[in-house]
Amino acid sequence: NAGVTQTPKFQVLKTGQSMTLQCAQDMNHNSMYWYRQDPGMGLRLIYYSASEGTTDKGEVPNGYNVSRLNKREFSLRLESAAPSQTSVYFCASSVGTSGGGEQFFGPGTRLTVL
Amino acid sequence: AQSVTQLDSHVSVSEGTPVLLRCNYSSSYSPSLFWYVQHPNKGLQLLLKYTSAATLVKGINGFEAEFKKSETSFHLTKPSAHMSDAAEYFCVVSDRNSGGYQKVTFGIGTKLQVIP
Numbered sequence: 001n002a003g004v005t006q007t008p009k010f011q012v013l014k015t016g017q018s019m020t021l022q023c024a025q026d027m028n029h030n031s032m033y034w035y036r037q038d039p040g041m042g043l044r045l046i047y048y049s050a051s052e053g054t055t056d057k058g059e060v061p062n063g064y065n066v067s068r069l070n071k072r073e074f075s076l077r078l079e080s081a082a083p084s085q086t087s088v089y090f091c092a093s094s095v096g097t098s099g100g101g102e103q104f105f106g107p108g109t110r111l112t113v114l
Numbered sequence: 115a116q117s118v119t120q121l122d123s124h125v126s127v128s129e130g131t132p133v134l135l136r137c138n139y140s141s142s143y144s145p146s147l148f149w150y151v152q153h154p155n156k157g158l159q160l161l162l163k164y165t166s167a168a169t170l171v172k173g174i175n176g177f178e179a180e181f182k183k184s185e186t187s188f189h190l191t192k193p194s195a196h197m198s199d200a201a202e203y204f205c206v207v208s209d210r211n212s213g214g215y216q217k218v219t220f221g222i223g224t225k226l227q228v229i230p
Contacts, residue, residue, distance in 0.1 A: 029164040033218075035220075040123070040222060041222060042222040042223050043158075043204070043220040043223055044220075045218070052218075070212060090157060090158070092158075100165055101146040101148070101165075101206075101208025101209075101218060102146075102148065103164075103218065104160075105157040105158040105159075106157055106159045107152075107154060107156065108156075108157050
């Protein structure tokens with residue numbers, strides 16, 4: 001039982017390049033989330049998927065797109081990376097609206113945009 | 115509106131002394147409250163959670179927190195700090211908004227330093 005896995009662990013991009021961050025969970029959770037973590041700002045929600053087939057914007061969605069590929073997988077895409085997107089990205093999952101809100105986190109992806 | 119305020123961005127304690135990390139929240143509904151810990155270059159791990167059962171919640175590694183509705187607080191405590199407790203701690207509130215969806219808000223984090 002791997003929990004929440006993320007790939008890659010590290011990535012360096014040049015401004016304007018695109019990339020997709022992958023996330024998968026094996027806990028049969030309904031809801032999945034993408035956060036970014038910046039110093040002094042805690043975790044901010046980028047996008048979330050309350051259930052398979054739905055996605056919604058969070059607090060900071062600009063410059064990102066997501067795909068809920070199936071119940072297990074939730075990817076985050078940067079179409080044209082900018083230095084302001086340098087951050088640590090965390091994927092998380094939870095049971096869903098019937099649960100108590102506890103989220104399970106992946107190990108993170110450290111992204112640097114030059 | 116839902117919000118979380120962690121009152122200290124940094125806390126420094128000596129090994130063996132008590133730890134107090136403060137958190138206040140606001141919520142329009144009956145919230146669930148959580149504390150997560152993040153060690154350097156790691157993901158977040160759940161320490162403990164309150165979901166409307168006992169107001170004093172015990173978590174892993176000797177941590178506990180007390181839900182005080184009248185004070186809208188959920189402070190994290192530990193009687194005796196260990197070096198391994200040095201990490202960043204996040205207070206989190208979760209409740210259902212008027213549309214029935216769960217909304218989760220993180221505090222900005224408190225970095226705990228433990229001095230030998």
